[in-house]
Amino acid sequence: MSAPPAVEVAEVDARDVAPRVVVPRVADARLALPALAGWLAAIVLVGAPAAAAPAAVTALALAGLAIGVLRRRGCAGRAGELLAASIPSVLAVAVLAIAVALAAPARTPPALSAALDEGATVDVVLELEQTVVAPLETDSGFGGWGGVSADALIVAVGARMPDGSERPLAVRVPVRVLGLPVEGRLPLGTRLEGTVRLIPLEAGDDRVALVRPVSDVTPVAAPPALLGGADSLRAGFLALMAPFAGDGAALLPGLAIGDTTAVTDDLDAAMKASALSHLTAVSGANCAIVVGLVLGIGALARWPRPVRVGVALVALGGFVVLVTPEPSVVRAAVMAAVVLLALVSGRPARGLPVLGLAVLGIVVLDPWIAREYGFTLSVLATAALLVLAGPLAAVLERVLPAWLALAIAVPLSAQLACQPVLILLAPEVPLTGVFANVLAAPAAPVATIVGMIACLLAPVIPTLALLVAGIAWLPAAWIAGIARVCSTLPGALLPWPEGAVGALLLAGLTIAGLVAFGVPGRLGSARLRRRVALATAAALVVVMGATAGTAALRSLGRPGDWVIAQCDIGQGDAVLVRSADAVALIDTGAEPELLEGCLDTLGVGRIDLLVLTHFDLDHAGGVPAVVGRVDRVLVGPTGREQDEAVVAALAAGGAVVDLVAEGRYGTLGAHEWRVLWPPAHRGVEPGNDASIVVELRGGPACGDCPSMLALGDLGADAQRMLAAAQPLASVDVVKVSHHGSPDQHEPLYAQLGAPVALIGVGADNTYGHPAPDLLAVLDAAGSTVVRSDTHGLGLLAPGGDGSSALRLWVERGAVERGALEGGDVGPPR
Structure with missing residues (x-):
């Protein structure tokens, strides 16, 4: 059977079963490889910022040397081609090293050095990077204790001047605030003032320090009007969901606007056990939905291309503000923006280069995001859908209808790519994940789109918004029900070796399994694939037996x-x-x-x-x-x-x-x-x-x-x-x-x-x-x-x-x- 035709992909992730999902026959890795090199460089260098400047100099010197060699000797032969192909990756490493070297000093300004080194108290102004709410009441009738934790920026610190006076100095230091007393709701962008003690974290952490308040931390400034208005919309949608009950009401705000405060621990565990955790909150698919809707409306209204793209960019920016910039949403928004700009220029944008450019841009702007699990999983899921979903669908089409093959290939490719990383978080493989995703896929876009419409209608026409929210509640409840059922099926979770060894082992078996099933189809003969399949099956049996046996022996002991x-x-x-x-x-x-x-x-x-x-x-x-x-x-x-x-x-x-x-x-x-x-x-x-x-x-x-x-x-x-x-x-x-x-x-x-x-x-x-x-x-x-x-x-x-x-x-x-x-x-x- 012939491979499916190549079609461009603007944005896909683990939630997408979009009508335009197909993969080019030959992946264009011209930007993907430099992005990967820069990403790996950031992962290493944020843990040792002092090495960033020497690494940048070394990389630039190597790139200059390679360019000089090519100019003198040309690009003839395989060696010359490889040397020329390596230059963009070396330059990407240099760019990321420079970015780390420039950003590192601002993360530990002199005004905070003593507080970080000695654990002394310091007067600060904090700006919340997420909305925080008081803990919800539990079913037993009593609620949470000890305040909440939240990501924030230290935007000002009290510094003593030579004349003995104290004057605030502007800084931007990312921290995690512990035990923040909250009554009601504090929106993203709220500024708070108080005396705190700083507990430094490792250099590679995305937060510089933990902040423990030692005095009352009180709000001193409301968020900017744009952020405040977006939070009012989110709060209004949560209030709109109050009459609804059950898991659907808890899950819908996360699907539509990224607010997971109503998701209970047991529902969250069920979503993870059924490989549906990407539906718990907003992911990159929402960006694709927003952009697609605006472009579709613009096409129907016959707007000129620049107008359609401009309106789509504005809508995308507003959506990111509404749902708050989580790593997967930031990645997807940057990628969508690159695609839109390519459209207005008249140059088509292929999926993998766009993803590479988006990853490289995001990591340059914030090198410390390179180590975040959410960002990593988002990129891996998108890359898998761009590279793997098409070949998987082609293989499955041998025994299944085309539409069903694609419906299975999309979540399967994302799960195969992400699972080795997920092993680092929990040493288990959700065997029901693909089945759960296939069942949930049709409901997710409906819940997302209709839920967002209800959110926007709530402050304008509350009665209509309530009706629309009721419609969105149905698919959200369906998704939650699938998670509950699939997570409790016998054998839903397969125990797996933990840590880096388990992750590498699963990655190796995944690659071997794909080769055995003919993905990609042009790799190896049928005889070789049969041998790889037997070896993979044997290795899988050994691993499963050893893991289950070890667990049984431990239980017996x-x-x-x-x-x-x-x-x-x-x-x-x-x-x-x-x-x-x-x-x-x-x-x-x-x-x-x-x-x-x-x-x-x-x-x-x-x-x-x-x-x-x-x-x-x-x-x-x-x-x-x-x-x-x-x-x-x-x-x-x-x-x-x-x-x-x-x-x-x-x-x-x-x-x-x-x-x-x-x-x-x-x-x-x-x-x-x-x-x-x-x-x-x-x-x-x-x-x-x-x-x-x-x-x-x-x-x-x-x-x-x-x-x-x-x-x-x-x-x-x-x-x-x-x-x-x-x-x-x-x-x-x-x-x-x-x-x-x-x-x-x-x-x-x-x-x-x-x-x-x-x-x-x-x-x-x-x-x-x-x-x-x-x-x-x-x-x-x-x-x-x-x-x-x-x-x-x-x-x-x-x-x-x-x-x-x-x-x-x-x-x-x-x-x-x-x-x-x-x-x-x-x-x-």
């Missing part, structure tokens, strides 16, 4: 006699202690479903003692999973209505709630527990530094029971006061404070000398937890670090055979042993 368990509940704490059939739970994490899964895995039905160290969401958000299952609860000071709601919910479930402070004590099976913090006679404001610190040690009947100290989220100053006020003895296990943040009193960990340090932390969290400096402190203290992000569930059990040691078991990954020898912890104290 999981100690049933565990005494301490750290649950893998994302960014948060949930630690269990079991003693003589009594169970204590210290904090619950943020998500009830994850906590419930951990409790079910460990066979814990009843909790004798629940310790809520404080009421932040990542410590108390999972409470709904244990309401009605707890006998006694220890809580610290409450300061907000939602804190009181947590206490009331637990009491209504039959728990006895005790407000405790330093000096309280009791028993848990063969253990004795004692509260060391907060102080009983000195007022402490609710929050991190009011965390309950609880110590557990073996009682008289259990001299060999392991000891543990759980530090909640105490900051360095509170830890220092704790160490000064309490005679802290060494322990076997320390629950590290605040998920491993850098705000720690280092001598405390040396004093405790714990052979095992537990850190409850979410994978790829935006807080920089755990901090490298803290890990070095724990290593110096001889502690084996057990992290929930890399190790999953962690269990400590008795050594057996009369040994006083403890055995450590982790669900995945390898443990840096530290003081641990052969899996055993030294004798408890």
